[in-house]
Amino acid sequence: MPFKDLREFIARLEKEGQIQRIKEEVDWNLEAGAIIRWANEKGLPAPFFEKIKDYPDGYRIFGSPLGTQKRLAIAMDMDPNASVKEMQEEYLKRKQKPIKPALVKDAPCKENIYLGDKVDLLKLPVPFQHLCDGGRYLGTWHATINKDPDTGWANWGMYRHMLQNRNTLGIEAGPYTDFGKIHAQKYLARNKAMEVAISIGPEPISTFIAASCQPYGVSEVDIVGGIRGEPLKIVKCETVDLEVPATSEIVIEGEIRPGDEMEEGPFAEFTGYMVTLRCPRPVIRVKAITYRNSPILTMTCMGMPVIDDNVLNEVSLAADLKEVLLTRGLPVTGVSLFKEVCWTLAVVAVKVPYANVASDIAHVLWASRAGFALTYIIIVEDDVDPFNMGEVFHALATKCHPYKGIVRLEHATALSYEPWADHHERQYRIGARTYFDCTWPLDWGPADMPIKASFNNPKVYPPEVQEKALAKWHKYGY
Ligand SMILES: Cc1cc2nc3c(=O)[nH]c(=O)nc-3n(C[C@H](O)[C@H](O)[C@H](O)COP(=O)(O)O)c2cc1C
16 A cells, blocks of 8 residues: 555654654754764664754654665565565556546645745754755755646656745756756746745655656656555645645745846765855745644755665666667666666666667667766676676676777766766766677677686586586585
């Protein structure tokens, strides 16, 4: 059964030993961030802060809701010990059966309603996460919603929101995101204000899918229904023409007016480094805040992996990349984005159909929305398990020609978060990309083909020798 709301999810995590309730008072200023960071770096249960300095009893912060594979598996209502491969398969299977949301009238997120002059974002325990950040960040684990004015399609995403003042929030949404495209091409171009709603603390699948990369025009809320196997309950906002998950802990409504910008950033990011520049970025003028009684503010504390971002991308983004390649007829057998690394590096396993297929794989991915952030792609043959980091590194160290096998695209787009990029590249989102071809060249003759010296290779140990060795295994004393 899918979780009705975040509170049910938290109760289940507690049963599974995936939450640490913290009754000791914790400071919103760095202390909460430091605790989440330590918990992430050590793979510990998610901290649930019950007493926040300067805030009344009842205001809670929940850190790193999907920061371990177990927590994501539980959110998906799967076996907590499911493998990444199983989770990818399940995600793709359920995604193929989207379910429309159910619009409701009464919703828990309306228990407290503050409009106009009554709006005060500082009533929420907005954390200051890292000493190097440009401000307090309210939005680091949530769903931000905007609408295409021509089609009415509601786009869901996750973009950081820096607190500017009591009724103003910043936003950093890249121009390659659907949010960025709608904003620039459909509102700014027509000199119109764009309505925005932010749902903080909905049931867990809403945030999982908001952060995933779905193609333009695909309804994320229907996919949330598909993954849940049940319609998501949504409710109309008070002041904007948008709908939000009915059980959201906190909802923020507002608009981005043309040319209305304030200094934003920097912020420590998913790459593990603080690199984004402080510069003028759009702001959301907040018109309403609604929230549940005793609201729970969800947050991640970005930084060195493993964080929620890495965990979900290893499942959804990698599965989506695989689908992109299969749709183009490329016979890939697996795609992985190791959560311990960073999702700018993908590994693709392929049954090599023709010479230089690695080039096609890399270029198809780089041209896709889902593969936009890939700086590095490692292409291995299907005898390498792409989910096994040791096997992947072995292929890289032994099968990739140090000159011909490393192919660079010298002029490319980039995210602007890349730690290796210089100031100019970050400012204009330009960079470079590389793929590593770890497949044997098809134009080598059989005599040139290296023989894999492993137990299972019949060219090294004929089947009868393998069978005999295994049959006598215990007799050898093992
Ligand atoms: C925790 C977290 C924070 C994120 N912050 C940002 C951000 O500040 N800006 C951004 O452009 N993308 C950010 N992303 C990535 C986007 O959410 C992701 O690319 C999403 O697919 C965008 O949706 P859209 O293309 O439908 O707009 C973040 C992802 C996660 C998991």
